[in-house]
Amino acid sequence: EDQVTQSPEALRLQEGESSSLNCSYTVSGLRGLFWYRQDPGKGPEFLFTLYSAGEEKEKERLKATLTKKESFLHITAPKPEDSATYLCAVNNAGNMLTFGGGTRLMVKP
Amino acid sequence: NAGVMQNPRHLVRRRGQEARLRCSPMKGHSHVYWYRQLPEEGLKFMVYLQKENIIDESGMPKERFSAEFPKEGPSILRIQQVVRGDSAAYFCASSPRQGIDIQYFGAGTRLSVL
Numbered sequence: 001e002d003q004v005t006q007s008p009e010a011l012r013l014q015e016g017e018s019s020s021l022n023c024s025y026t027v028s029g030l031r032g033l034f035w036y037r038q039d040p041g042k043g044p045e046f047l048f049t050l051y052s053a054g055e056e057k058e059k060e061r062l063k064a065t066l067t068k069k070e071s072f073l074h075i076t077a078p079k080p081e082d083s084a085t086y087l088c089a090v091n092n093a094g095n096m097l098t099f100g101g102g103t104r105l106m107v108k109p
Numbered sequence: 110n111a112g113v114m115q116n117p118r119h120l121v122r123r124r125g126q127e128a129r130l131r132c133s134p135m136k137g138h139s140h141v142y143w144y145r146q147l148p149e150e151g152l153k154f155m156v157y158l159q160k161e162n163i164i165d166e167s168g169m170p171k172e173r174f175s176a177e178f179p180k181e182g183p184s185i186l187r188i189q190q191v192v193r194g195d196s197a198a199y200f201c202a203s204s205p206r207q208g209i210d211i212q213y214f215g216a217g218t219r220l221s222v223l
Contacts, residue, residue, distance in 0.1 A: 034211070043113075043200050043214035044152070087152070095165040096142065096154035097202075097212060 002027040006088050006100035013078055013107050021073040021103045023088030033071050034097060035064050036087040044087055047073075078107045111136065113203050113215035114183075121221045122191050130186040130218045134203030141184045142212055143176060146198040158184060164207075188220075196222045 003026045013019055025033065032051055036044035048057045050066040057064050061082065063074040073086055085104045089097040114133040122128050134141050143155040154168040158178035169176065173191075178184040188195055198219050202212035 036214075041216075043115075043216045046211055046213060049211060089152075095157045095207070096168065097144075097152075098154070099144075099152040101151045 002090060002092055002098040004088055004090055004098055004100035006086075006103050008103060009101065010104045011106070013075075013105070015079055015107055015109050016077045018074070018076045018078070020075070021086055021105070023071040023073070023100055024069060025071070025088075025090050025100075027090045027092045027098070029092050030090060031093075032091040033066055034089045034091065035071070035073055036089065038085045038087055038102070047086075075105070078105075080107050080109050083107045113201055113213055115199075115201050115215035115218050117218060118216065119219050119221070121223065123223050124192060125190050128188040128191050128195070128220055130188075130199050130201075130220070131183045132186070132201030132203075132215060133183040134201075135205075135213055138203035138205050138213075140204045140207055140210075141178050142202040142204075143184075143186050144200045144202065144214075146200065146217075148197070152200065155186075191220070191222045193222045196220055 005024045007022045032049050035047040038044045048064040053068045055066050061076050065072045083106050085102045087102045089099045116131050141158045144152045146152050156169045156176045157165040173189045175187045198217045200214050200217045202214045204210040204212045
């Protein structure tokens with residue numbers, strides 16, 4: 001059974017304090033790893049897709065990386081508006097995403 | 110270009126009533142997925158549909174839950190005889206193709222069972 005574990009569950013940062021979120025996965029045949037952002041009361045918003053180990057993608061202050069066992073979401077010089085829950089998900093069979101529990105990020109000014 | 114539209118946004122039902130949740134996929138998308146987010150839990154896959162076909166319902170409870178995606182109109186997730194444990198946020202996602210394509214999510218329907 002596919003498993004996705006995210007750590008930490010919650011992370012408090014000061015504005016400008018860079019950090020990384022971890023997503024460890026066990027899946028039989030990874031076809032894609034996805035990062036989403038979810039704000040309270042809203043649906044997940046797509047951020048990145050990574051397909052193979054060594055791949056990296058960047059968007060503004062966010063950078064996602066992928067190895068054979070885990071993915072990292074690096075946040076450089078975060079701002080308060082980056083506060084949200086970040087979700088990691090894997091796709092193997094093509095039909096469904098298996099999600100981790102998420103990391104709740106709080107960035108204080 | 111409208112995104113995935115879900116309605117209602119909030120739904121309150123008493124135990125034993127029926128709940129109908131609607132999802133209109135993004136324009137040009139023919140694949141629809143339903144997920145459930147229970148309080149303090151992660152998103153869990155329920156069902157995957159294409160027009161007029163259920164492709165994978167491995168995450169759907171065996172009783173009281175059904176889903177459809179007719180040729181015309183939105184996809185419907187139907188919950189009969191709701192119980193308090195059905196209280197959750199239900200999200201719909203759509204993609205233009207199967208597989209590793211990006212799934213775009215709607216804002217969700219928050220179901221509260223009294």
